[in-house]
Amino acid sequence: MKTWRWIVVLVALSVPVVGSAQGAPVRWEYGQLTAASTNNVPLRWTTASKDTVLATTEQITAQGDADSLLFKFFDLLGSQGWELIQSTRSRSALPIFLFKRRK
Numbered sequence: 001m002k003t004w005r006w007i008v009v010l011v012a013l014s015v016p017v018v019g020s021a022q023g024a025p026v027r028w029e030y031g032q033l034t035a036a037s038t039n040n041v042p043l044r045w046t047t048a049s050k051d052t053v054l055a056t057t058e059q060i061t062a063q064g065d066a067d068s069l070l071f072k073f074f075d076l077l078g079s080q081g082w083e084l085i086q087s088t089r090s091r092s093a094l095p096i097f098l099f100k101r102r103k
Contacts (some may be wrong), residue, residue: 035070035095039076
């Protein structure tokens, strides 16, 4: 009789618990970092709610290294929960980085 009790307990423990969070759909927020463009706006961050110029050509030139500045923005976005999901190039060969995070 004790053997059956242990089997029942083990089976009950192995069944996944269905929580309220599993039923809720995951909602994502998306953002785009354009690493270069014309009109002296080389770094631009765009989401559904905002469009922000992160750095101008003069700021990058003053800092001296465009790549290190780009990586600093990547670090900042990562610290805010953003994940890189795609890297591509526009028709004019400008890099575009797409990010997402949970809402």
